[in-house]
Amino acid sequence: MNRNTVTGASLALLGGAALLIAGPALAQAAATVAAATPPAPVPNKGDTSWMLVSTALVLMMSVPGLALFYGGLVRTKNMLSVLTQVFMIVAIVSLLWVTYGYSMAFTSGGTGPLAPFVGSFDKLFLKGVTSDSVAATFSNGVVIPEYVYVAFQMTFACITPALIIGAFAERVKFSALMVFMVLWVTVVYFPIAHMVWYWPGPDALKATPTDVGKAFSWGVLDFAGGTVVHINAGIAGLVGCLIIGKRTGHGKEAMPPHSLVMTMIGASLLWVGWFGFNAGSNLESNGVTGVAFLNTFVATSAAAVSWVLVEHLAKGKPSLLGGVTGAVAGLVAVTPASGYAGPMGSIVLGLLVSPVCYFFCTFVKDKFKYDDALDVFGVHCIGGIVGAILTGVLAAPALGGQGILDYTVIPAVLPKTPYDYVGQVITQCKGVLLTLAWSGIGSAILFVLVDKTMGLRPTIDAEREGLDITEHGERAYNY
Amino acid sequence: MNRNTVTGASLALLGGAALLIAGPALAQAAATVAAATPPAPVPNKGDTSWMLVSTALVLMMSVPGLALFYGGLVRTKNMLSVLTQVFMIVAIVSLLWVTYGYSMAFTSGGTGPLAPFVGSFDKLFLKGVTSDSVAATFSNGVVIPEYVYVAFQMTFACITPALIIGAFAERVKFSALMVFMVLWVTVVYFPIAHMVWYWPGPDALKATPTDVGKAFSWGVLDFAGGTVVHINAGIAGLVGCLIIGKRTGHGKEAMPPHSLVMTMIGASLLWVGWFGFNAGSNLESNGVTGVAFLNTFVATSAAAVSWVLVEHLAKGKPSLLGGVTGAVAGLVAVTPASGYAGPMGSIVLGLLVSPVCYFFCTFVKDKFKYDDALDVFGVHCIGGIVGAILTGVLAAPALGGQGILDYTVIPAVLPKTPYDYVGQVITQCKGVLLTLAWSGIGSAILFVLVDKTMGLRPTIDAEREGLDITEHGERAYNY
Amino acid sequence: MNRNTVTGASLALLGGAALLIAGPALAQAAATVAAATPPAPVPNKGDTSWMLVSTALVLMMSVPGLALFYGGLVRTKNMLSVLTQVFMIVAIVSLLWVTYGYSMAFTSGGTGPLAPFVGSFDKLFLKGVTSDSVAATFSNGVVIPEYVYVAFQMTFACITPALIIGAFAERVKFSALMVFMVLWVTVVYFPIAHMVWYWPGPDALKATPTDVGKAFSWGVLDFAGGTVVHINAGIAGLVGCLIIGKRTGHGKEAMPPHSLVMTMIGASLLWVGWFGFNAGSNLESNGVTGVAFLNTFVATSAAAVSWVLVEHLAKGKPSLLGGVTGAVAGLVAVTPASGYAGPMGSIVLGLLVSPVCYFFCTFVKDKFKYDDALDVFGVHCIGGIVGAILTGVLAAPALGGQGILDYTVIPAVLPKTPYDYVGQVITQCKGVLLTLAWSGIGSAILFVLVDKTMGLRPTIDAEREGLDITEHGERAYNY
Amino acid sequence: MKLIIAVIKPFKLDEVREALTTVGVQGMTVSEVKGFGRQKGQTEIYRGAEYTTNMVPKLKLEIVVDDAVAAQVIEMIQQTAHTGSIGDGKIFTLEVTGAVRIRTGETNETAL
Amino acid sequence: MKLIIAVIKPFKLDEVREALTTVGVQGMTVSEVKGFGRQKGQTEIYRGAEYTTNMVPKLKLEIVVDDAVAAQVIEMIQQTAHTGSIGDGKIFTLEVTGAVRIRTGETNETAL
Amino acid sequence: MKLIIAVIKPFKLDEVREALTTVGVQGMTVSEVKGFGRQKGQTEIYRGAEYTTNMVPKLKLEIVVDDAVAAQVIEMIQQTAHTGSIGDGKIFTLEVTGAVRIRTGETNETAL
Numbered sequence A, B, C: 001m002n003r004n005t006v007t008g009a010s011l012a013l014l015g016g017a018a019l020l021i022a023g024p025a026l027a028q029a030a031a032t033v034a035a036a037t038p039p040a041p042v043p044n045k046g047d048t049s050w051m052l053v054s055t056a057l058v059l060m061m062s063v064p065g066l067a068l069f070y071g072g073l074v075r076t077k078n079m080l081s082v083l084t085q086v087f088m089i090v091a092i093v094s095l096l097w098v099t100y101g102y103s104m105a106f107t108s109g110g111t112g113p114l115a116p117f118v119g120s121f122d123k124l125f126l127k128g129v130t131s132d133s134v135a136a137t138f139s140n141g142v143v144i145p146e147y148v149y150v151a152f153q154m155t156f157a158c159i160t161p162a163l164i165i166g167a168f169a170e171r172v173k174f175s176a177l178m179v180f181m182v183l184w185v186t187v188v189y190f191p192i193a194h195m196v197w198y199w200p201g202p203d204a205l206k207a208t209p210t211d212v213g214k215a216f217s218w219g220v221l222d223f224a225g226g227t228v229v230h231i232n233a234g235i236a237g238l239v240g241c242l243i244i245g246k247r248t249g250h251g252k253e254a255m256p257p258h259s260l261v262m263t264m265i266g267a268s269l270l271w272v273g274w275f276g277f278n279a280g281s282n283l284e285s286n287g288v289t290g291v292a293f294l295n296t297f298v299a300t301s302a303a304a305v306s307w308v309l310v311e312h313l314a315k316g317k318p319s320l321l322g323g324v325t326g327a328v329a330g331l332v333a334v335t336p337a338s339g340y341a342g343p344m345g346s347i348v349l350g351l352l353v354s355p356v357c358y359f360f361c362t363f364v365k366d367k368f369k370y371d372d373a374l375d376v377f378g379v380h381c382i383g384g385i386v387g388a389i390l391t392g393v394l395a396a397p398a399l400g401g402q403g404i405l406d407y408t409v410i411p412a413v414l415p416k417t418p419y420d421y422v423g424q425v426i427t428q429c430k431g432v433l434l435t436l437a438w439s440g441i442g443s444a445i446l447f448v449l450v451d452k453t454m455g456l457r458p459t460i461d462a463e464r465e466g467l468d469i470t471e472h473g474e475r476a477y478n479y
Numbered sequence D, E, F: 001m002k003l004i005i006a007v008i009k010p011f012k013l014d015e016v017r018e019a020l021t022t023v024g025v026q027g028m029t030v031s032e033v034k035g036f037g038r039q040k041g042q043t044e045i046y047r048g049a050e051y052t053t054n055m056v057p058k059l060k061l062e063i064v065v066d067d068a069v070a071a072q073v074i075e076m077i078q079q080t081a082h083t084g085s086i087g088d089g090k091i092f093t094l095e096v097t098g099a100v101r102i103r104t105g106e107t108n109e110t111a112l
């Protein structure tokens, strides 16, 4: 989902495949063709199938996945508020995406000073996108239908803002939140997606090497959204819970999760859906997709296990909430690394991320006394940072990683030069800081703006009564 | 899923693709071949993969999707009755489908007077279907394994009757209902599926232009089942709730949904699964599948938003139930349009359908005092009608639609003649009326028949006690 | 997933396809190639897509599917213990799989005496597996990326031990159970998977006919895991519940399922996910995958119907639990047969399996007074046996089955000799007995071992209080 | 004052409540309870395991009233909660020695 | 008549109920309650947030009996609900001044 | 001894309980109840169907205390459960004629 460093190999492979399938007679023919202007590539139906499925899987991550994961952790009286917020954020953002978001994120910004930060309005209302237009992948000569690419990317734009709400769950006004989200995706998400992921594709890059997003130009690796999605949402959540303030009764009243069953269902669907998120981010269906898939699986398992172990040592009991929280932390951490690392590297990543997140969700949170209700910062921002930085290490072929492909040659190849650990880690840190700064500052401004104008927080009585009934006029359960 | 008006384009594309891949040497060869008898087409594995997935997705719509969406809306004491009804309807109908349903719906009726209304019994027990036999798609020369087509269509036959039960939920006898459903799919669903969707395929149509279903011969557009599934089930539901009568205590006792959480999970799974329903109805995996997918997504979002807005204005509070009900209304409306409209047209469709359905679920229902418990008529029949009619408008290329392909030439092409709005809308209305009449009358007869013989309604005491315990001998929850 | 007896046909088909696509010019070229050394096969992206999806589907079967199916059946106080056990078993086993399990199960054991029972450690830590390495399917010349194969098989290793826990639910210590599972997959699952499924693939078999697992060498048919997964887990469960003993209060206190809603959701997701399990076991995406898919659907439906009917006759009321239990029994039974039988044979299989399982879950269990809490033995072991044995019958072409392919010729073909019913059924029985013996004895030893060292059972007070709070320090619901 | 405890069939609640307001009862406290008595519960069957619970879901109303209206209230409940079938429930009366309205601190009759 | 209120450990219900039927108790009303007392609740931990609730799940039995059998009933409950460990619960007795059977209108002893 | 029945707003529970321990109350039994009174419930709307329930969630505390401390306990509850807004609830007092501690068989005051 950013310059994929691997699929060149499989491209070569596929290229070869084509020849083999076609046999000698065709071989030279093909050669001839290549020599002449190469034919416009057409989508492979296998890739298209996989991307359609991946898109559906990522939607499933938001609804019902994330909604349940979060909803189960709040008190009964606020269950519906969480479900409604997630559901409506997905609905609203998807409309913004097709109207102007896709254009802002995934068109060239031209040559102006803003070009590295945001795209153009050329594809407003999806102008020019047809059932025949195609989008580039990370392999030379491999494309997918643009409509599919639009839909796939849309699901990322939908889930990111939804992740934020967990930080200030149980104490925010629905209408004000929706307004905030419209502004937030416009000012924060679409630009960051452009900075990290926009490029003209493997075949065009050589011709227009500067037509790429800011972070992309630095060489930041983010396969599926460690920075764009998780660090971005995580820091926005922290800022939000600081500005909105603690829940009434926080620290005094017990606020146990009202249904860990829902949380477990949500976490499981997140795990299943995340394969679309990470392996889908390869944009085609090949061996690299396979390793991204496997990495996503084992990093999650490793993180679930290590969280439960840490907890076991610290508190004496392994819990379901610990297991599923660890799993999510693992999924977050492996997101930027999924297409770069190898399975063993991913396991190490998973084992490492949980203790760090655990530390933030318990000690740090207690110490600084912020009420990040559902640990959006502790799990998504911190987990994302751990993953983003370690991606710079785990991508190394020496560590079983897939290496970083050189797209200045066509077809792209792995460079002969040894892998630069230090350099890449520094690059990764730059990407992290850019995201933290842009999202942190942008979110702060927007939260204050909306708070001053509409007010973000319901009355204490309404909060006490519960947002389900006061904001939405419903009760979650009438057993 | 009926004469797809689009994929000709992509066919051309693919045709082209084939040539490009094969290169010049092959090009003329292929040409030669084409000139001679064309080779029997074989399935593309990418298409097969997508259709397998789509089939699984549509099953997921029924169980657990629809079952939960409905079940959450009833009272605790009737939860299991809803789940059992949906689950067993799926089981029973799938057995009927492979034994005679598929044959009735998707074989030629020959030349007799009944031919336009129902197929033959040539494929009783799937006679002649093998792992090598194939089914046509909407692109010339593109086929999928027939077993996959049988399974995909089966899931549509399974969910349609399950949709009906919501109209008279909480007050029907299980055994009698099952008998009714066996009769209903036989007399109503299989024939309507034949009338709207049966055709010999793009390659054969030219040779046997009259070998098509009634509505199909009129040129009715129904990409994924607006008439066959939703209007059909919706009107049957209305008839059922009128014949069975209101729930005891209706209007007097409060009957709030017992778990909006289950309803939200159900709605979300319906949304996710519906991509298989709509995009899967393209029967292959290409750019048109992509636009059908995207249309399905944004129409749903638009309808969720507009329902919440209407509700906000009318009642002052945006609710979760409103959001998810709107989403379902949007999914229903976009079903017939999904492969014909464009994304912007789909958004308009979504924005329009919710207010109309809202009006029927509130004012009309209150006014005429029928107890359509879960708004099967208000959402599915009305939403289906709105979608079916507007499909006639939104298919217009001028409105970003995909146009209507001319299959009298091979490969099919878009006709030069300007798009006939009035004509197509009239055609669509004819399709709607045919469905309303056939299903409305057929259902009425069958409901009365079963009621007179077995009795559809449990005793008042049983109803008061709850169907879970009286009909099934179980309780949903023992916390 | 063991020597597939079908796809030769489709291979021929595909071979043909290639030729047809390529046209005459290429035809002979291809021929030439074939005459010379055949080119190394490359994965088809359609196959890869389907296998990626199937893998995700099988994970969904475990979490949340199986976890909910089981969890809903226990009492509230033990809900989380079930969810945690399933979730963590999946996590732990997946780590073992990539470290040594895959190597033990799916590498050649060489020529030593152990070779037929277990593989080597050649692929420890997935050594040698890259994004370019491929795994064989059941069609000559058709391969998939090895990473995808590793991931797909991993999900089978994850769900099998999770199935076991149902037999002694509500009365086992978490930590001890995890230790048991690590030992169990190592000593029981990995070897059995090797015995039944290991073979060098269709292209290599001819050269090294003896390099296969024990049961495989006998010719045991198990398409997707009737023996390896269900009989294996089922007998281990029985042994476990006998060694661990009955639940405190069993027979005295009422122990109704705490949420049949969760059980229904779980069963539905199992059904949906099982398509990945069974149809995915074909390892490619073709017509045979289609029939495996359809078989899986209708066998389940038939079993759901027949369970409800039996129950109706025996107890007077058709129940949801009956319907979903029957569905699972059908899924279990069709697992070994899915790629061999035809749809009608699968329906017969489904109709037969439920009465048998019902008999074991009620009469037999009451008579012998063992506390197989969630009927792991009654449904999975018995259902698996019924399926495994009848597979020997239903595979017969005369009964609409797919026949057993002869891989000693390349490409593989259906043998001319008539189908040997008696011989194959005997072979199937040998496979069943081998599994029962290996797993029964192995499990017994391990259960006793862990019980003596760590103790498998919590204190009576802890059991009474509920495992959620005593083992995990959480409550499932805080409404 | 009297504390009137009435155990009734759940679906009768609205009827009873409305009736009581007509005789000036301004408040009551309702709890979901399980009743054990002559009325037998339904049989539940799970995979052949049968449970016949003798516990039937009921609602318990607790109403504190002025002595003067007690008799009338009891009669009113008896009439409106009545269906004539087993399990209609009971009405018990106890003596209340004191009442306080938390909001105002008012006591006894004035607190009701 | 007497109203006997017994707070017991949940799993003791069946035992107590059976015992009481032997002494002719024909009915009772049971509610799920949370008990606060000497017995301490289990500690719950959610992502490091610890809650030790002093609220323990209990069952409250309300039984109205004829004065004659009250003592016997109390003793019977005390014996069957007894485990000897903290949290076994309490039995309280109150005076009941009237009883009515809704179904029949019978009053007092005959209403039980 | 006295049985003090207090109906309070749910979120006040912890406060009240802590307050009571200071005056030596060692135990109480709490049930979730629905209260009907002056305070009106919130309106719920489902697809346009409106329900205004007059049933408000409350907690009912049952506390048996020695006559000596009864007055003090009541006052303490009245103060801590008080918010001043409608629906704060009530406190009722009844006479208890006997108490038994199941664990030990101790009776009356010593059983509390």
Ligand SMILES: Nc1ncnc2c1ncn2[C@@H]1O[C@H](COP(=O)(O)OP(=O)(O)O)[C@@H](O)[C@H]1O
Pocket: D007, D034, D035, D036, D037, D038, D039, D056, D058, D085, D086, D087, D088, D089, D090, E026, E027, E028, E029, E030, E062, E063, E064, E065, E101, E102, E103, E112
């Ligand atoms: N002795 C009793 N003490 C307290 N509650 C009782 C007593 N007897 C009956 N009840 C309550 O009254 C309800 C109805 O009593 P039951 O004997 O079933 O029918 P009926 O009221 O027609 O005699 C029971 O479910 C129980 O809740």
Ligand SMILES: Nc1ncnc2c1ncn2[C@@H]1O[C@H](COP(=O)(O)OP(=O)(O)O)[C@@H](O)[C@H]1O
Pocket: E007, E034, E035, E036, E037, E038, E039, E056, E058, E085, E086, E087, E088, E089, E090, F026, F027, F028, F029, F030, F062, F063, F064, F065, F101, F102, F103, F112
């Ligand atoms: N003073 C009281 N008033 C009302 N209920 C009480 C009182 N004291 C205890 N209880 C109830 O009795 C239960 C058991 O009391 P506890 O002190 O925990 O143990 P024990 O019964 O062994 O003394 C408590 O959970 C509570 O429900």
Ligand SMILES: Nc1ncnc2c1ncn2[C@@H]1O[C@H](COP(=O)(O)OP(=O)(O)O)[C@@H](O)[C@H]1O
Pocket: D026, D027, D028, D029, D030, D062, D063, D064, D065, D101, D102, D103, D112, F007, F034, F035, F036, F037, F038, F039, F056, F058, F085, F086, F087, F088, F089, F090
């Ligand atoms: N007569 C009564 N008998 C029993 N409970 C009552 C009575 N009146 C009120 N209550 C309880 O007290 C609660 C509060 O009473 P309400 O009239 O709403 O407000 P306030 O306590 O401010 O007068 C009610 O919800 C109900 O549970």
